[in-house]
Amino acid sequence: MTPILAQQPGWIWEAKPTQDNTVVLFRKTFELEEAPQQAQLFLVADDVAFPKLNGIETSPNAGSLRTTRIDVTKLLKQGQNIITATVRNGASVAGLMARLEIKTPSKIIAINTDTTWKAIPNDNSTDWEQIGFDDSSWPNARLVGPPTQPPWGTLVDTKPFLIQIDSGAPTIPQHLQARAMLDDFADLSSWMGDAIKGRKPGHMVLPGQLGFGAKPDKSRPDGGTGVLQVLVVEDNSILWFEKNSVFSPALSPVAYEFDANPNNLTCMVILKLRDRFGSKTFTTKPCAIQGNQWETYRINVNSETIENFGEIAFPIQLRAIEFQFPKPIEGQILIDDLRAIIHSDKATVDIKPVYENLGNLPNQHVSRDFIFRNNRPTPLSGKATLRVKTLQGQQIRQVEHSINIPQYQVTKVSFQLGTFDVQGSYPLECTFDSENLQSAHKGWLGIFIPNNRRINSQPMWFGIEDQGIRNFIAEEEVHLEWMRQLGIDLLRANAIGTFLELHRGNDFGYQQHREVYKRHADANIDLLFSYAGSVPGWAGGPEINRYHEEFKEHIANLANFLATLPKCKYFEWFNEPNLGFFPGTTDDYLKSQQVIYPIIKKAAPHIKVTTGGLVISHPGAKKDFTKRVITENYPFYDIACYHGHEDTRSHLVNLKQLD
Incomplete structure (x- = not known):
């Protein structure tokens, strides 16, 4: 199967300068040599779009400054097809960006918004959304800019428009394999889940019963670990958990890895994967974990571990983790550093804040710690910088450190920021700069006097x-x-x-x-x-x-x-x-x-x-x-x-x- 081209859609509009309170009509015809097996439309608009495929509405009010994904497999056919959109602009800038991805038996096709689309201000045409309509008098659309074009680059989730799809299985030489950390369990966050089978009557996924999340652990390099709280009462019990931040990254890994200490509990780990088209779940073979010490476990992504592997259109996402227990058990399994194994060219340095408190007092010395994680198989040296700005964007503090991060290790850096006499919220940006590698984390610094008690005596309640x-x-x-x-x-x-x-x-x-x-x-x-x-x-x-x-x-x-x-x-x-x-x-x-x-x-x-x-x-x-x-x-x-x-x-x- 031929992979999709590394082509990206752009923001488009009609040829004339943008005007307020206007409606613009868009058309794009294309031909499919084969019947589609799967198809999805990603669309976003400023202000709002009403897309159709072959004259059939795909979704009302789609993409109003929010990237919308729509399964349109049933709306396409072999032969001539047309995608149209009515887009309304209230004021200021305007644009439409769309990417139609189609999987056929022999290849994957992308239809992107570009200057081959036709666009005119609404002229009350009839039948313009049909294939047979003559649009030869319509001018071509104007390219406003790439997916990250301001102001949309910071307002819209552009990631779905930047991904290259490939149906071929990834192959990465051992010396070029690196990590993409999905969950380091250092931020005290939680996974959502349920018991498919085997829970004690009345038990649910509640704190102290069944659950999966992070907890502080000073014995781990980054100060945290994951805990799977287990209480199941049947043979072959099943728990499953999911987390949006883990599901979000679309990657082309050759494997997934994690560290675990089962504390002498026997468990099988199964990964639930979704490919680019997302309509089918691909399941890995069970990976047995056991013993009472930390070990690294690896689940390869290939035809030996995944049924129907050849149907996968990469990149893939980790939808959920399933834990299976052959016998009734109660206890805790420790799991840490869940990661995908990817090409080193795509590996980065992760930057995470260490939040030991919610804020700092005015006129009190402020120290902020950050953890820098090297996901590459080689050591890194570079400059760690923390910048503090006002809400108006004026930079008021900057602290720099030269740091070294061993391969696959973390380095903790403490930034001394001095005192702040004005209460409020201050945007932070922490960066790491090395040769051919830059990473950034944006967050906040709070300067305030905690209430530490209720202030209100009547509604409105806080x-x-x-x-x-x-x-x-x-x-x-x-x-x-x-x-x-x-x-x-x-x-x-x-x-x-x-x-x-x-x-x-x-x-x-x-x-x-x-x-x-x-x-x-x-x-x-x-x-x-x-x-x-x-x-x-x-x-x-x-x-x-x-x-x-x-x-x-x-x-x-x-x-x-x-x-x-x-x-x-x-x-x-x-x-x-x-x-x-x-x-x-x-x-x-x-x-x-x-x-x-x-x-x-x-x-x-x-x-x-x-x-x-x-x-x-x-x-x-x-x-x-x-x-x-x-x-x-x-x-x-x-x-x-x-x-x-x-x-x-x-x-x-x-x-x-x-x-």
């Missing part, structure tokens, strides 16, 4: 959302310390029904959620307890519109839990119910409010019941849902909640509409 049910132990502890420093009044505490009461009458899930949020109560933080979704199957599940006695029983159990949950002041019924998180119709949601409200108020009269977090102007919101909930069902809620998915101007319009 509230945040933190997904405690998704945080591993160490991350949860760090977040709680930050909340104390900030003086948070209110936490939107999330839960889903299947986590609370998966099995009828089993209160273990309620107990575990009580433990999760007890820490916040001890810190004098009130709770808005949000029932985000997923009613247990025994209580109705997605067929919630039945409202049978089992559903009422589940709500009664929930109400009794809320009544004794320390510091719980509010209860939210479903997250964004008019965006699809609620499984039924608008009438179903109104009915559900009428069922739950009296049950909760009877058990917990001190708790104010809110509507779900309603969205107002979102294009995917159910029509009239918000209006009907607020105006028709007002006896069955105490407070109306809504979520903002818009800019400030639209937000003010929505507030007036709510009033």
Whole structure:
């Protein structure tokens, strides 16, 4: 199969100078010699685009300064095809960028926005989105710039437009193999996951039960390690976990590696991979880990380890990790430095901050530490620089150090920044410069006096959302310390029904959620307890519109839990119910409010019941849902909640509409 050309799309517009309040029509015809096997469209526009393939809409409101990926396999055919887009510009700069990738039996093709596209201001033409339309009088589009063209280079995710696809398996000589670190477990972050099989009844992925995340470990070179918390009760139990920052990099590795200390627990590790087209998951053969000391494990990316390997279109992404356990076990497995093995030409120096506190006091000496990781197979020498700027972009501090980083090792550098007398947020940029290699990390420095207590005595509350049910132990502890420093009044505490009461009458899930949020109560933080979704199957599940006695029983159990949950002041019924998180119709949601409200108020009269977090102007919101909930069902809620998915101007319009 022939690989795609190393061609990139560009930002295009009509030939004439850009004008405000205009609509531009774009056309591009192309021919496919073979029927497509897979096809995807990446698109972004300033302000908003309405793309079509062969006259069929691909997605409404696509790419409004947000890169959109759309599977368009079913919209293409062998022979002549056409891609069109109607693009609206409100003010200032305007542009369209698109990349259509097509996989056929013999090759991979890319259709990129360039000057071969046709573009004109909207002239109210008819049938212009059809293949047979005569566009010979249309001028060619104007190339505005490359994918990183300002201002879009810093506003838009341009990575999908810069990738070269290759169906051939990568081959890298041993001496040129290097690393791309996917997770060094030094930042105290967490993985999301679940137990596919074998969890103890009532157990879920909650801190202290099942989980996978980072924790401090001074014995490791970068001060952190990963911990897989295991408690499974069946033979051949399966846990799986995923992390967006691990899934994001698209790479062409010859292998994946990780370090592990199983602590005498036997486990099989399986990687779930997605190729460039993303419609199919490729699974590696199990890799057995065992013993009670640190070892390096390697999973090669080839036909011996991956079924249907020849179908993969590189680059690939690590979608998830699956852990299999042949026997019931309880304990911890340590995992560290998950990495892809790539060509040394593409390896970089990773720069990570060491956040030992949230901020610094005014007029107190500030020291900031950074870890520099050499992912190359040879030592590196260079200059480490930390720059501090004001919010207006003026550089006010610069500290430099000459450093040496051994191959595959880390070097910790401490930057002494002096004192800051003005409270506020200061942008940071930490860089490493060596011959033919530059790396950068952007972050923040906070100078403030911590509240360390609640300041407000009445609404508006200083509230945040933190997904405690998704945080591993160490991350949860760090977040709680930050909340104390900030003086948070209110936490939107999330839960889903299947986590609370998966099995009828089993209160273990309620107990575990009580433990999760007890820490916040001890810190004098009130709770808005949000029932985000997923009613247990025994209580109705997605067929919630039945409202049978089992559903009422589940709500009664929930109400009794809320009544004794320390510091719980509010209860939210479903997250964004008019965006699809609620499984039924608008009438179903109104009915559900009428069922739950009296049950909760009877058990917990001190708790104010809110509507779900309603969205107002979102294009995917159910029509009239918000209006009907607020105006028709007002006896069955105490407070109306809504979520903002818009800019400030639209937000003010929505507030007036709510009033």
